Amino acid sequence: MSTEIIGVIGRRVWDSRGRPTVEAEIRLSGGAIGRAIAPAGASTGSGEAVDLRDGGDAFGGYDVTRAVASVNGEIATLLKGRDAADQAGIDAALIALDGTANKGRLGGNALIATSMALAHAAAAAAGVPLWRHLAQGRPVRIPVPEIQIFGGGAHAARRVDIQDFMLMAPGAASFAEALDWTAEVYRATGLRMKRAGKLQGVADEGGYWPAFATNEEALDELTAAILDAGFTPGPDIGISLDVAASEFGRGGRYRLALDDSALDTEGMIELLGRWLTAYPILSIEDPLAEDDEAGFIAFTSRFGRTCQVIGDDFLVTNAARVEAAAAAHSANAVLVKPNQAGTLTETRAALDAGKAAGFGTIVSARSGESEDVTICHLAVGWDAGQFKVGSFSRSERMAKWNEMLRIEEELGRDAVFAGHAALGRSA
Ligand SMILES: C=C(OP(=O)(O)O)C(=O)O
Numbered sequence: 001m002s003t004e005i006i007g008v009i010g011r012r013v014w015d016s017r018g019r020p021t022v023e024a025e026i027r028l029s030g031g032a033i034g035r036a037i038a039p040a041g042a043s044t045g046s047g048e049a050v051d052l053r054d055g056g057d058a059f060g061g062y063d064v065t066r067a068v069a070s071v072n073g074e075i076a077t078l079l080k081g082r083d084a085a086d087q088a089g090i091d092a093a094l095i096a097l098d099g100t101a102n103k104g105r106l107g108g109n110a111l112i113a114t115s116m117a118l119a120h121a122a123a124a125a126a127g128v129p130l131w132r133h134l135a136q137g138r139p140v141r142i143p144v145p146e147i148q149i150f151g152g153g154a155h156a157a158r159r160v161d162i163q164d165f166m167l168m169a170p171g172a173a174s175f176a177e178a179l180d181w182t183a184e185v186y187r188a189t190g191l192r193m194k195r196a197g198k199l200q201g202v203a204d205e206g207g208y209w210p211a212f213a214t215n216e217e218a219l220d221e222l223t224a225a226i227l228d229a230g231f232t233p234g235p236d237i238g239i240s241l242d243v244a245a246s247e248f249g250r251g252g253r254y255r256l257a258l259d260d261s262a263l264d265t266e267g268m269i270e271l272l273g274r275w276l277t278a279y280p281i282l283s284i285e286d287p288l289a290e291d292d293e294a295g296f297i298a299f300t301s302r303f304g305r306t307c308q309v310i311g312d313d314f315l316v317t318n319a320a321r322v323e324a325a326a327a328a329h330s331a332n333a334v335l336v337k338p339n340q341a342g343t344l345t346e347t348r349a350a351l352d353a354g355k356a357a358g359f360g361t362i363v364s365a366r367s368g369e370s371e372d373v374t375i376c377h378l379a380v381g382w383d384a385g386q387f388k389v390g391s392f393s394r395s396e397r398m399a400k401w402n403e404m405l406r407i408e409e410e411l412g413r414d415a416v417f418a419g420h421a422a423l424g425r426s427a
């Protein structure tokens with residue numbers, strides 16, 4: 001089927017936080033169509049591609065008129081007549097067309113929607129699911145999910161300091177079983193909160209909105225819920241945290257609102273170290289702020305052999321930063337978010353840099369999402385090994401978990417669950 005691009009459409013659609021976002025649609029001469037929607041973060045790293053928003057509009061600067069116009073204007077002109085199968089060539093042309101270091105002229109949101117729509121169009125033209133198109137015959141695994149139980153930080157009006165209290169079940173036999181186990185803990189958690197009169201609704205990614213007095217209370221409740229659901233907390237099913245420390249730390253000072261404490265880097269590392277001793281924690285993301293490389297190095301050297309240490313705001317899906325982190329031993333895993341990079345080619349490069357360094361690699365959604373399931377296909381097709389989407393109970397998240405179940409079913413007896421080996425550990 002011919003893969004010449006004959007149409008490029010930018011469209012204003014809506015995300016899960018009630019904010020406008022960008023959809024790109026690419027039409028090929030052979031009849032194939034690819035479509036993708038840009039997500040949006042709330043706790044963003046300063047090194048991310050710019051999510052271009054209008055200034056001074058009725059939505060308080062949330063609108064995407066300019067980013068949609070980028071797709072319908074300059075990007076459409078650039079792409080028409082080109083071959084959709086040339087993902088790397090077109091991504092390079094998009095980067096050059098934007099011409100800025102942070103994709104702030106055309107908008108990282110316009111570029112990532114286009115780049116992902118292009119991959120969908122090429123896969124549709126080839127008549128295969130996107131994950132298979134991306135794998136190009138290489139072996140793949142079904143990733144271990146990181147599933148949120150409590151949301152905090154920037155996703156729950158700072159009700160607790162820590163942004164994500166998640167569950168990981170690398171000991172499950174399959175993705176389907178990992179979801180089964182986690183759903184049982186999720187429901188057990190809800191029951192505990194209801195009984196204690198602490199059920200207050202859900203946070204941005206669908207986890208319970210926690211009415212807790214301390215961060216430790218969330219850890220206690222999660223550990224108790226794992227037990228309530230009939231599991232033994234430990235390596236097979238345990239806790240994963242996204243501290244998102246850039247939200248409350250800068251210049252080596254960390255201000256935890258719940259504990260009413262101001263900690264320096266060493267104090268922050270000691271606090272997390274106490275949690276690692278007291279709770280079944282398998283993975284910690286952004287334990288220190290994005291500007292605290294020395295803190296990341298100290299934390300990874302102390303705990304990286306037994307705990308996964310993920311850089312998100314710290315590495316912003318940037319291959320050069322991942323390579324530098326590998327050289328400095330400042331993390332042992334990288335979170336991969338396509339819209340932090342701005343094109344699929346750059347996203348893939350960051351993931352490949354992580355793999356080359358022996359890092360764990362986690363393809364991740366953003367806190368502002370839609371029904372778009374592209375990241376499921378990236379996680380499988382690029383064999384990331386881990387996958388972070390948020391919680392149950394919000395359909396933009398369930399769309400991804402359910403798509404992954406379909407992919408696992410499609411692979412049938414060939415499906416390999418990534419399991420324990422997928423987690424990053426320092427040598
Ligand atoms: C998914 C996250 O949140 P956001 O999209 O707000 O950055 C994260 O910090 O890992």
Ligand SMILES: [Mg+2]
Nearest residue numbers: 242244285312
């Ligand atoms: Mg994060």
